[in-house]
Structures are given as structure tokens and as C-alpha cells.
Amino acid sequence: MTKKGGCDPKGVSIVLCGAAGQGIQTVESLLALLAYHTGFFVFSTKEYMSRVRGGVNSTEIRIASSPVKAYIDRIDILVALSPESILHTYHRVSKNTMILADTEAIGKIKDDSIVDIPLQKVAKTVGSPVVANTVAVGILSAMLKIPLDTVLSFVHSFFSKKKQTVVDLNISAVTKGYTIGKKLSLPPNIIEKLSSIGNQKKLMLLNGTRAISIGALTGGCSFISSYPMSPSTGVLTTLSQLSHRFDIITEQAEDEIAAINMALGASYAGARSMVTTSGGGFALMIEGVSLAGMLEQPVVIHVAQRPGPATGLPTRTEQADLELVLYAGHGEFPRVIYTPGTVLEGIQLTHKAFNMADAYQIPVFVLTDQYFVDSYYSSEPVDITTLSNEYYVETTTKRYNRYALNKSGISPRGIPGQGTGLVAVDSDEHDETGRITEDVHMRSQMVEKRLKKLKEIKKEAVPPTFIGKKNCSTLVICWGSTIHIVNEAVECLDDDTVGILHCSQVYPLHPDVKKYLSKISLGICVENNATGQFQRLLFRETGIMVEHKILQYNGLPFSVETIYSQLHQLLRGG
Amino acid sequence: MTKKGGCDPKGVSIVLCGAAGQGIQTVESLLALLAYHTGFFVFSTKEYMSRVRGGVNSTEIRIASSPVKAYIDRIDILVALSPESILHTYHRVSKNTMILADTEAIGKIKDDSIVDIPLQKVAKTVGSPVVANTVAVGILSAMLKIPLDTVLSFVHSFFSKKKQTVVDLNISAVTKGYTIGKKLSLPPNIIEKLSSIGNQKKLMLLNGTRAISIGALTGGCSFISSYPMSPSTGVLTTLSQLSHRFDIITEQAEDEIAAINMALGASYAGARSMVTTSGGGFALMIEGVSLAGMLEQPVVIHVAQRPGPATGLPTRTEQADLELVLYAGHGEFPRVIYTPGTVLEGIQLTHKAFNMADAYQIPVFVLTDQYFVDSYYSSEPVDITTLSNEYYVETTTKRYNRYALNKSGISPRGIPGQGTGLVAVDSDEHDETGRITEDVHMRSQMVEKRLKKLKEIKKEAVPPTFIGKKNCSTLVICWGSTIHIVNEAVECLDDDTVGILHCSQVYPLHPDVKKYLSKISLGICVENNATGQFQRLLFRETGIMVEHKILQYNGLPFSVETIYSQLHQLLRGG
Amino acid sequence: MTKSLFDRGKIDIAWCPGCGNYAILEAVKSVLADLAIPQKHIVFVSGIGQAAKLPQYLKVHYFNGLHGRALPPATGIKSVNPKLTVIAESGDGDMYGEGGNHFIHCIRRNPDITNIVHNNMVYGLTKGQASPTSSLGFHTPIQVNGVILEPFNPLAIAVALDASFVARTFTGDPTHMQKILKLAIQHKGYALVDILQPCVSFNKINTLHWFKEHTYYVDSSYNPRNRSSAFSKALEMDHFPLGVIFQNNRPTFEEQLLVYKKNKNSLITRQHDIKKLQELLLEN
Amino acid sequence: MTKSLFDRGKIDIAWCPGCGNYAILEAVKSVLADLAIPQKHIVFVSGIGQAAKLPQYLKVHYFNGLHGRALPPATGIKSVNPKLTVIAESGDGDMYGEGGNHFIHCIRRNPDITNIVHNNMVYGLTKGQASPTSSLGFHTPIQVNGVILEPFNPLAIAVALDASFVARTFTGDPTHMQKILKLAIQHKGYALVDILQPCVSFNKINTLHWFKEHTYYVDSSYNPRNRSSAFSKALEMDHFPLGVIFQNNRPTFEEQLLVYKKNKNSLITRQHDIKKLQELLLEN
Numbered sequence A, B: 001m002t003k004k005g006g007c008d009p010k011g012v013s014i015v016l017c018g019a020a021g022q023g024i025q026t027v028e029s030l031l032a033l034l035a036y037h038t039g040f041f042v043f044s045t046k047e048y049m050s051r052v053r054g055g056v057n058s059t060e061i062r063i064a065s066s067p068v069k070a071y072i073d074r075i076d077i078l079v080a081l082s083p084e085s086i087l088h089t090y091h092r093v094s095k096n097t098m099i100l101a102d103t104e105a106i107g108k109i110k111d112d113s114i115v116d117i118p119l120q121k122v123a124k125t126v127g128s129p130v131v132a133n134t135v136a137v138g139i140l141s142a143m144l145k146i147p148l149d150t151v152l153s154f155v156h157s158f159f160s161k162k163k164q165t166v167v168d169l170n171i172s173a174v175t176k177g178y179t180i181g182k183k184l185s186l187p188p189n190i191i192e193k194l195s196s197i198g199n200q201k202k203l204m205l206l207n208g209t210r211a212i213s214i215g216a217l218t219g220g221c222s223f224i225s226s227y228p229m230s231p232s233t234g235v236l237t238t239l240s241q242l243s244h245r246f247d248i249i250t251e252q253a254e255d256e257i258a259a260i261n262m263a264l265g266a267s268y269a270g271a272r273s274m275v276t277t278s279g280g281g282f283a284l285m286i287e288g289v290s291l292a293g294m295l296e297q298p299v300v301i302h303v304a305q306r307p308g309p310a311t312g313l314p315t316r317t318e319q320a321d322l323e324l325v326l327y328a329g330h331g332e333f334p335r336v337i338y339t340p341g342t343v344l345e346g347i348q349l350t351h352k353a354f355n356m357a358d359a360y361q362i363p364v365f366v367l368t369d370q371y372f373v374d375s376y377y378s379s380e381p382v383d384i385t386t387l388s389n390e391y392y393v394e395t396t397t398k399r400y401n402r403y404a405l406n407k408s409g410i411s412p413r414g415i416p417g418q419g420t421g422l423v424a425v426d427s428d429e430h431d432e433t434g435r436i437t438e439d440v441h442m443r444s445q446m447v448e449k450r451l452k453k454l455k456e457i458k459k460e461a462v463p464p465t466f467i468g469k470k471n472c473s474t475l476v477i478c479w480g481s482t483i484h485i486v487n488e489a490v491e492c493l494d495d496d497t498v499g500i501l502h503c504s505q506v507y508p509l510h511p512d513v514k515k516y517l518s519k520i521s522l523g524i525c526v527e528n529n530a531t532g533q534f535q536r537l538l539f540r541e542t543g544i545m546v547e548h549k550i551l552q553y554n555g556l557p558f559s560v561e562t563i564y565s566q567l568h569q570l571l572r573g574g
Numbered sequence C, D: 001m002t003k004s005l006f007d008r009g010k011i012d013i014a015w016c017p018g019c020g021n022y023a024i025l026e027a028v029k030s031v032l033a034d035l036a037i038p039q040k041h042i043v044f045v046s047g048i049g050q051a052a053k054l055p056q057y058l059k060v061h062y063f064n065g066l067h068g069r070a071l072p073p074a075t076g077i078k079s080v081n082p083k084l085t086v087i088a089e090s091g092d093g094d095m096y097g098e099g100g101n102h103f104i105h106c107i108r109r110n111p112d113i114t115n116i117v118h119n120n121m122v123y124g125l126t127k128g129q130a131s132p133t134s135s136l137g138f139h140t141p142i143q144v145n146g147v148i149l150e151p152f153n154p155l156a157i158a159v160a161l162d163a164s165f166v167a168r169t170f171t172g173d174p175t176h177m178q179k180i181l182k183l184a185i186q187h188k189g190y191a192l193v194d195i196l197q198p199c200v201s202f203n204k205i206n207t208l209h210w211f212k213e214h215t216y217y218v219d220s221s222y223n224p225r226n227r228s229s230a231f232s233k234a235l236e237m238d239h240f241p242l243g244v245i246f247q248n249n250r251p252t253f254e255e256q257l258l259v260y261k262k263n264k265n266s267l268i269t270r271q272h273d274i275k276k277l278q279e280l281l282l283e284n
């Protein structure tokens, strides 16, 4: 274990640990929502195995009175629901951790410090073993000093769509739990942490999946075809659920190849279309990406990274597909890659992705990862009504040429049926009309046409986020999902000489990135992969080789403490 | 057109131009083989459209008394077989070009300099219009001063497997043509060129396709599964033809995905296996490449590049898939990429590819292009009996673990049925036995195991070929198929300060590459693509940014003259 | 409407002289003219191969996509704008080989599109390798010992998948070809038209003459509504039956989509309400 | 041979309690033991999914490949070493969805392998989306309005492809399952065994009970050698027939390969003669 001394992240961290199928997710949503509705800032993230029942999974819920948005190792309250839970969380437990366990479920453990919470027993007395989780919610909300009224009315509304008997069951379960929780004597450190948690005004609670989905709708997405693959499926599921309320076709394709080709067809016909996938599924779409490049057909591709190679660790997190996405497709054509770090960026950049794809007639990527899509947190609400769309489709005339050559390389885009022209798009090299050609000069012109769009695209690059003092000498550089973790770790460092540079657009890079890198004396890349792919990309684009990397590739996200201690070691030698 | 003054490549260049289906290929093989059997050095290459009949294609045959191995623009003798031929070759014809045309076929042309050769008419008098091409061969061999005996005995043996009537027809056709050819008065420049051509001892005549195929067999290849795709299909075809004489399974798969997965199965069972494909087909194999990385399953992947994106120009040449191959596959794992420039390297590196794949249990790439696979030339014969194979498969014991951890990262490889152990390979992250694991420590160890092989692999990197004076200040840098073209162009420059560096292994790079690059004052990358992919790779690997690039992306190979004139301009300003 | 409306004038056609593709091109033009579908509502979608070049020679909208991948974009197009007449066409290698998975699942999905397959029992463009429909024993540069894979029977498989329209025709009979193509385009739902087409360059076995000898017309008493008998009919391969082999009236993909339940207009005319999205953001 | 030979002892199995996969695992073990095939000659090949985890729980060789891609490596393995007993198994989504093209063409190719499909009519591992075999109207988090794609009928399609052995069984009857699996493994050529398997977590419609109510055994008079009647049998979906539905004796892929014409030994024991290669180099 890395040294963590010196970094003690704020708020209370509750970790629920148990087997798949034990309903941890229910506790997570109940408790997180309850805390959110109470007005607490809340963060939750899960790490889970690629199986449906059994094994050992855990969820962390952080609660605080100011924003919390990152995974931490520290556990203040551990709720152990299965025998394996203790071992699984062992390295994160300290003498300050309060351990609650249903000893009936996990078996006898020779540890006096464990507080027995008779979830099963209480649930059975209430009427059904299923509500054991609701008992746990009751206990925890009492511990968090959430008023019983609030708890009861929330539980009421949470189950409001179910039968009355279900509501009643859960109400008595949560009440019983509350009574137990109130009697538990909390250790002083937790009491102190809890006391500082106050109520907030209405917040917004989102995970990455929901952010991407809402961003897509905001960007005008009306078609998504995809094939299920963890951790990317959530976007397809969310949009499918929303298809009752918004005009969008959501189709489960027979495979990923069909998915991208359907999306390209939909785009050709005039829809704003997207796919969502993960590494192995994306690998199958690469010919389609190249087709998008050749047809100059807008499409948005959400890739939620998970650890590879091959099937790898299906439900875990990694940032090792950056280069695959950057170089995907045979032949040469422009693209854009966004790597949102915050849920807000998730919305904004997905929205922007659709507009960029349309404006430049290119494939645009939104590259996330399991940690990003599965992590929720509450934050100040934002106004998205200002996110407008620009539509570029033109009505065609008789003389319409899909690939008309001009200065910018962007030919006016028509769609079939809108206007009197014919719209011919072609996977072979083509002339201005979209017909196959093997003319060497036309070929060169078409290659140049496609590539010169990059010049304008570069002008619209999203600048990196810089956090820190203007003259800081050290820069911690990150991209995608790690921003909040790095941010909290650097805050912990409390060192004016250390700043953060986060790229939410990794390609093409905004020119500011080079400016920042040139000014510093030490750079440190933080990446959830084994070889430092972003470090390489920075070098390729800026010519500056960032000296240090902090890498992790075990399938888990970084924790605030890990980043802190590694930075500490790098900067202060220990 | 670029200026070509100053570069006048040796030998005679004959260009046959006509429609697909007119039998240019027959003239090519007859004439090239005849010249080869006569003892001339010969080079031939074709550029052809993606269609079966019609259009306009051309083949260049260079004949000389010393080795010729590169495409040149200059045409000494043009044989025009279709009306479009003249326009198609217009920019390559000079006042010194002797144009032969069957005016009956191409129609009247107002150009006195055109010599009418009545191919159709003669063929008809001989007995069949099909032998028009043989008449042309007769004419050309007379012009090349090949003795009639040699011509007749060659034509005899060439058609020996056909019916006697066919042999007779061709013999009279070639004889008639010979008589015509003898009467043609050649311009002095051609006479001069021809006079210098002398006879050679037994040479070896190969194109890239045959070199790769023979290299594969030499490397022990016993299984190839692929899906047809120009220009990669030749390797599958050649090996299929050879399957009567060598023990090899050659299977046409239903798609490229099946192809690579079959090959991986074959490899698992103990065969040395390969696939051959091109850009779009390779794009479909990328998930399989990642699987090879994860399973640590040896496989050789031949990618013959053609212009993209998407379907692009199916039968033409380009070098724009280097980055795709370099970064193909989700997740991180090692690989090797060979880019043979000479046919000899084609044999040697494909042989080496199989041994490296086996030694390190990785995917190994042989990256060529249409120009490479379709170009023939004669060269000094080599002894390949010294190319031995090392077999790494071990007999398993009861306690066998497919992924046993050790210092090198290379676990002993067993195959099913050979030994008492069980061989379990797994696409999910696995433990030493090959069973699925989600253990974070095992995951890290396995990632490291796979990646650390790269260290040893680097030690076996093929050094670059340096041509020139030790202290040259300028280096023309190239990879893959362009070496001979660059070489002849630089010879033309006749400048001691200019050297050549050719990489036949582009990844991982041999350390010498960096050494060479650090010594020079000017570097020029020559690449058949639009963005300078190798320049980027050199920068990534050496930190040195080569200043200049000479790029071409119109689907045609570079010519000696183009490279010459661009170098000339760069170095001497015009 | 006149056939010439779809003519592209004097253009270079990349097919071999004598190829069956010419007849298909002409038949397609006639049928489009006969059906009087406005040009601006016709979209061809093709893969890659000799057959797949057909849209290049027509005055229509087209999406010339990847080898084997005509059906997914065709489905995408039709679902986004159901007003369009969408015709997906390609070769046997493209549709049944590389594209086999889309063939299967597109039939299950049943969008209202027409699927024309130029079945020359060979890979034309890549110069003569076996296709899924090549006969047993067919020799090629790769199948040096003759084809050993059981020929793919597209009709039988389509029937097994309960395709809504399954037919076969032959380039040797333009009138029949037109009749069948017309029925297929008019049919509401996925319609397969497998067209036996001689490849004069690479298939010296299944020639025009051979097809003439090895086909027959299903007679007027044949009932294409019975799945079991359609299957038996489809299995006939000594003499291939020509005509509509199977037909049913399954609901189409598009008409079952939520977006068209209340509103029949093309999807592309609609926009999401940003206020509803703002509400969504705060919903929990 | 005893079943326990294939046991991996006290290991953690990633399936849900009550899942039909356990019964398949036990049946497989029994059959392997009964057939007394030496362990060192048994290779399992699987894709990805819950079903595809089966080989992890067996003491055999295995190649756990990509989602949808079990059949190509199985074919590769069998052709390189025909002495091995090769069993490709996976779920319905894997084999009929993502892997649909290999399913089709592997049947055409006819390698002597057994293809076991755990057909739970749902995607288990990815948590409950529709699979190709899901019933019309089946609701899932993605198919929010119920499945609208015609269910894939693997047996009918296999018959249409002239598969050499086509059978269905059901986890509710271990004896039947064993009988069918045994016949399939013993069959020379490609053998499909579609196993109806309840998924207790995600398929609340096609439960063990439902399957019991909706299946029946083909009776002993049924003749699986007739393709047309096999097709009619396969079409029955109100009550799924259980048993061997179709069987024929096509030659296998391996036995037709040139490399085994003269020499029956596994390919891996051979090496190319370098002298012949040297000659080849100079041949023109």
C-alpha cells in the first residue's frame, strides 16, 4: 500500500460491500438519493465483478456539505453484507473505520470492533427478507442524522409506483432500521465529520451515463443503434427509457458492425445519430469509422473504456483505448476526441460532439470510462437551455454535388428527399458528384479536401482546464475521468507551486496546452493505463515530453489518497 | 509535372497500356520471363483499375544489364493497345518515346511518330485474334535483340501444358511478330540503351506476393485463413496453389473476423498460422488482434496496404495504414511490425515473423502495399536453406500453467494433446492457470507480464539499412516498398552528402535509427501517404523530428524521377 | 414515367461485355419508371463488388457503403425517413458472405426495403474466388481442389427466418425479372430478390445457358403463403424454381417504432424540447 | 471414466443460484465421462457470456475467445488436429447474434465439432437485453416496448443450411440432455445442440415451468433424415419439440482437406522441406 499520510478527504465515506444480487445497488440509490434530497452533497461509485450473482462488489457513498466528486480509499463506515466483504476491503479499513455487519450473513468474525446489525432478522420480523437493504438504509440514515420524517416521506415516494404492501413493508423496515441506527454510538471522528454536514439548496444528481445521454438529446440526437457491452450499455438503456418522452429511435443491433453502419445510414437520411460501445465492440466498428471518414458522414461515437486487451475486465475501468480511438480507421481523415472529466462536460461535450460532427461532416468521439459512466455526484444545477444546435443540412438543387470542392473542404450537405438534387455518397474514392473515380488528380484533391477540414476544426478546440496559481512550476496533467480525483489530491497537497491541467478535448489539442507545458519545470501525467498514452499524444502534438507519469492499470480508478501519496513522493521524495 | 531533368534511369522501359481484359498481363509475364530467361535483369510493375474488363491499365517492364528494381516515369517504348492508352500515358511520353500502336484497335491518330503494329490483323491471319498479344511479344523480343531460337524455345515451354494447336498458334504468332519487329528502325537513344544489355547467369525472379508466400512457408506456416481483398489476396492464392506440394491448410473464411479467429484457433492447436488482408479487412480483425495480445497466441498478419479511407482505391498503392497497424487492438500489449522493402526482405522477414511470433507469443505484422506485392524483379539468387526455424512448443506436465509468471514474461507454451497438462487460454483477464480472475494484483502482474516482453523483443529489432557515405549530412528516410525507388533516385543525384536510411522494421525501432538521425543536419521522409505517419513514429520513438517530407497519395507509387526532382529541389532549390 | 429518367447518359460502365448485370440495370430502370416513384424518394444502398456498382449507373440517391454492409444503413435510412423507397442491392458474396449476419437479422427486423442480390455464384470483383452460393466442386484459384462447403441456399434460409417476401428471378428473362422486382418493391416489408446472373469472366460453369437449363417457373397454382411448402420449393437446387417462393404480411420494423406510433412524419422534421431536457436534468 | 475427473473441486462458480447452466455443466461432465474420451483430447471453445464461462468449471483444455467468435477457432483447432474432440459452446446471444455469420458458414463447412448453445432467450451477462431468440413482446431495459424482431429459430435455420446434426434439449430433463449431447458428440460432422435453459435472473417469462409447459419430446416414429419434415418440425414454436430434429451424413470439412488426403496425421507433426522451398524460389 502506498503511503497516505497527510491526506484526509472531507465528509463521510460509507462503503457497502457484498455479493452481486444482494441489492447493494438498491441501498446505493436509496441512500444517495435520500442524502441528495436532504440537501447533502453526495458522491457514489461502484466497483463490481462481471457476474450477476455472488462474488464481491462494493459501492462507496461519500456525503459532505460541500461538493465531493471523487473516489477515496478511506472508509468511515463499512457495511459488510457477505463473508468476503471484510477481506475485500481490508486494505482500506483503518482503526477509525466503523464496521457494521450482519453477522448472521457474514458468519462469526473474531473482531470486537464489528458492530452487529441484524438486517436479516429484522427484515424477517417485518415480513420479508428482501427488505434487509431497506433496514440498512434506515440504520445509515439515522447515523447520518437525517430526520425520520424526511426518510419516511422519501421512502414513500421512492416506492410509490409499487403495490401498497411493498410500500408498507419498506416503511416498517426503514423505521426499524432507524431505531437501531439511532442507538449506535458513533466514534468521535465520524461524529465530527457528520456535524459539519449541512443542508443545501436543490442540486443536480447525475452519473456519467445520464450526462452523456442528456447531452446527446441536447445535441439533437434522434437515432442510436448499438450492441450491449459493459460499461457502455447505460447510454443505450437510458435513451431507450427516454424514448417514451423524446423522439428518438433506439435500436439494439445484431452486432457492432451493424450498429455503426445503421447509424451512418440514419445520418445520411438526416438524423443526428450515435453509437455507444466499449473497446472490443469499438474494434469491430473501425471499418465503419473509416467509412464515416470517406463518406464525410457525421456520427458521434461514445466509447466507454474498460480494461483490455480482448475481453479483459468487462466491468472495470481503464484509459487504455485513447490511441486506438485516435488512430482508428484505415486511411487518413480528420476526427475530434472529447474526454469529459465532469458530468457537466459530459453534457456539454456530447452536445458539442453532435454539432461538430455535423459542421465538419466527420466522426466525433466521446471517450469515457467505466469510472466516469458509473459515478454519480451532486452539483449545482446548470442551465442547458442555452445549448443550442446549428443545423447544416441544405436543400438541394438539381445540380447538387455531394462532394463539391471548395476552399474549406466542407461541401454543403444535402439529404435525400429534401430538395431536387440527388445525394450520392461513396465508400470508393469519388468525384464531386459522389461517383467512383480513379483519376489521380481527383484522388489527390479529395484527400486534401478531407484533411484540410482539420485546420478549422483545430480553431474550435476546447481549451484545457487549468487549476492553480498562474506561476506554478509543476503541472499535474490528466484527461477524462480523473480530474476530480487529481483535483482533490492536489488540494490536499496544499502547495502553490503545483497546478493541474485537464484536457477534455485530447484531439486535436488546443494550443494552450503547449503554452502551459512550456512554462513549467516539472510535468506529471496521471493516466489509468500502463504505458502513458496521453503522454505520448502530448509529445506528438507539442514536442514536449512530460517527465513523469503516475499510472494504474489494475482495473480500479485512482483514489484521491493514491494520487496524493504518489505526488507527495515525487515532489518531496517521500 | 515535376521537373525531371538530370535523372535518366538506365535500361529500356517498355510500357504496355490497354484495357482490362486485353491480356496485358500475358504480355507482361511472357516478356518479363523471356527477358529473365535470356539473362537480362528485369523489373515489372502494373497499375490497374478496380474492374475486370475495360478501363485503362498499364504495365511497365524495365530491362537492363544490371539490376533494375524500381518504377520510372520515362517510357522508351510504349505499346498502346486501346484508344485511351495515349491519353493515359501522355505525361510520361517524350519525344524520345517510340510509340507502337495497333491503329486498327486504337483508331486513327494524327501523329506521324506512331508506329503502326498490326497485331489484330496478324493474329487473324495466324488463326485467332487471341494471339495478338503473342504477336506483340514477338515484335518486342526482336527489338530487344533476343535471338529467335531463345524466343521460340521459351514460347514452346511456356505453353507446353496446353494443347498442341495452342502451342502452334503461339509459335507462328511470335514468329510473325519477330519478323515485324526486326524491320522496325529503332531511334538511336533506344539502340544505345539496348546495346548495353548483356546476358546474366541464372537469376531469381519474384514479386512481393511470392516472396511473402515463400517466406511464410520457410517460417513453417501450415495454416492460412483469409478473406479475398485486393491487393492482399495473392498470398492466399499462391499458398493455395502450393498446397498441392506443401502441407498447408488454406481456407477462405466467410469474413475477416472468422479469418483471424480461425488462425488463432489453429495457432492454439499448434500450427504456425497467418492471415493476409488489406485496410478494410484488417479493420475488422482488430478485435482479434487484441485477442492475440491477451491469449499470447502467436499469429502472423500480412497487411497489404491500398489507399483508403473505406473502400478507397481498391487496386492501388499507399502507405497510410502504418498507424492503424501500430495501434490496432484495444488495451495494451506488444507487437512487431516488419516493412520489407526488397523481395529478399519479403522472404527473410516473413520467415522471421513466424519465429518472432512463436518466440514471444505475440501478433507479428508484415506490412506491405500494392506496389510491393505486384512488382516483380530479377536479382541474384539467395540461399534460403540457412533460414531455420526454432520451435518453442513444450510438452506439458500435469501441473502445467499456460500463463506461468516468470522473469521474462514468456510462459512456456503447451498445446492440447501434447503432454499431460491442460492448456487453457483466456480472453478475460486470467491467472496463471488461464482461469478468469478479477484480482487486482493478478491483473497488474499480467499486464506487466505481457508488456515486459517488449524489452527482449527490442533486442531482436532488425537494424535499418544505411546506404551512403559514413559522414553524409542529409538522410533520405524511407520504409517498406519505396527503398528501390529512393535508391535509384539518390544514385541519380550523385551526391556524397546524401545517404539513405531504410527501415524494414518500423516497430519497435532498432536503436541505430536514432543514432543515424542524430548525426545528420537534414532529414527527409519519403512516404506514400498524406500526413507523414512514419515521420510521426520516428518522432515518437527517437524524439527527433525529421524536417522534410516528400509525400504522395494519389494511388500511384513514386517514380524514380519524382523522388529525384523533389530531392533536387529540396537540396538545391530547383 | 419514362425509363430514361434514370439514365446517366453516355457513361463508362465498369462491367464486362456480356455480363448479366446489364440486364439487371435495365430491368431496374424499367420497374422504377413503371412504378412512377418520384426520383427524389428513391435511395439505393449497396455494398462493394461488381453488382454493388449498379447505383453508380442510375440517376437516384445512393449510399455506396462497405462490402457486406448494405442492409444496416438501408435499415437506418428507412427508419429515419419511411417515405423513402429503399433498395439494398449487392452481390452474393457481399450479402450472403461478408454480410451474412445482417442478412439474417434484417429479415427478422423486417424493414420495408427491397433486397436485390445479384447471384453469380462467384466473387467477381476480386477475380473469381468461390462465393457462398458456388456449387460443390467449383474450382477457383483458392479452391484449388474445388468447393467443399455446402452451397448457401438464400431462399431456404429466408423462409426459415420467416422473411416477408422471398423470390428468385433470372437475368435471362427480363420480363420475369421486372415482374418480380415490381412485386418486391410493392411488397410492404423486407423483400428478397435473388437474381441468378451469369458472370462471363469468372464463372464458366453457371452460364446463361446453364441457368436456362437449370431453372423453371413456379406455376400459377403454387401458393407462396405456406411456409413448409415454400421451404420444400426453396430446397430444389437441381432445377431452381423462379418466381415468388414465399410471402407473408408481418408488420414492418418502422411501423412498430415508438416514434411513429403517434406521429407518422419522418423523424428528421422533429426537434427535442430543450425545456423538457432541462427538467430531465433535475429529475431524480 | 468417472465424472469427477472433470471436476475442478471447490471453486467459485459465477452463475446465479437456480440457473439452468448448472444442469448443463453436470450433463456435460457425465457425457464426457460416459464417452471415455481422454481428457487430453477434449478442447472446449467458448465465446463470452454467462454460458461461455462453462469451460472454466471443467478440467479440460479450453480456448475462451471473443464474444460471438467460438466457431472459427473451433474450426481452426479441429482442422489442425482432427484427433481432438472439439466442443464449441456459448449463449444464444453469442452464437446467434454477434456470431450469426459464423453459425451459418460453420454449418456449411461442417467440421466435426459439437456446438452447444445455452438458449435462455436473453442476454444474461450484460443484464437482461433481448437476444435473437427472445419472444415477441419481451420487455427489457432496451426493448422498452417489447421485442419486435421475429425470434430467430436456430433449428429451422440449421435445417435450411443442411446442418449434419440438429437437436434440441432442455435443462429440465438431465437424462434427455445427456442422451442428446452424447449423440451430438458421437455424430461425425457439425452437430448443433440448442439447450433451452431458464435464466432465473433476467428472463421471468421463459422459466423452467414455462419450458416444461411449452416443450414435448419428438416421438420414436419421427424420422430426422427428411429435410422437409424436419423443417416443419423445427417451425413448431408453440410447443418446442425436443430431440434430434435433423441428421444427415455429409462429409466433414477436415476429411476433405488436401493435407489429410494422403496423410491422416495431425498437421502439426509435419514440417516443410526447405530444399523444396529453395527450388521453388528459382522456379519460373
Ligand SMILES: Cc1ncc(C[n+]2csc(CCOP(=O)(O)OP(=O)(O)O)c2C)c(N)n1
Residues within 6 Å of the ligand: B227, B228, B229, B230, B256, B280, B281, B284, B311, C048, C049, C050, C051, C052, C066, C067, C090, C091, C092, C093, C094, C095, C098, C118, C120, C122, C123, C124, C125, C126, C131
Ligand atoms: C471488408 C472487405 N473485405 C473484402 C473486400 C474485397 N471485396 C470486394 S468485392 C468482393 C466480393 C465480390 O463478390 P460479390 O459480392 O459476389 O460481387 P460480384 O463482384 O460477384 O458482383 C470482395 C471480397 C472488401 N472490399 N472489403
Ligand SMILES: Cc1ncc(C[n+]2csc(CCOP(=O)(O)OP(=O)(O)O)c2C)c(N)n1
Residues within 6 Å of the ligand: A227, A228, A229, A230, A256, A280, A281, A284, A311, D048, D049, D050, D051, D052, D066, D067, D090, D091, D092, D093, D094, D095, D098, D118, D120, D122, D123, D124, D125, D126, D131
Ligand atoms: C464484441 C463484444 N460485444 C459485446 C460484448 C458484451 N457481451 C458480453 S456477453 C454478451 C451477451 C450475453 O448473452 P448470451 O450470449 O446469450 O449469454 P448468456 O449470458 O445469456 O449466457 C454481451 C453482449 C462483448 N463482450 N464483446
Ligand code: SF4
Residues within 6 Å of the ligand: B052, B053, C014, C015, C016, C018, C019, C020, C021, C050, C051, C120, C124, C125, C198, C199, C200, C201, C202
Ligand atoms: S466479372 Fe463477372 S460479374 Fe463482374 S462484370 Fe464481369 S462478368 Fe459481370
Ligand code: SF4
Residues within 6 Å of the ligand: A052, A053, D014, D015, D016, D018, D019, D020, D021, D050, D051, D120, D124, D125, D198, D199, D200, D201, D202
Ligand atoms: S444471469 Fe441468468 S443465465 Fe446468467 S447465471 Fe444468472 S440465471 Fe444463469
Ligand SMILES: [Mg+2]
Residues within 6 Å of the ligand: C091, C092, C093, C118, C119, C120, C121, C122, C123, C124, C131
Ligand atoms: Mg458475386
Ligand SMILES: [Mg+2]
Residues within 6 Å of the ligand: D049, D091, D092, D093, D118, D119, D120, D121, D122, D123, D124, D131
Ligand atoms: Mg443468453
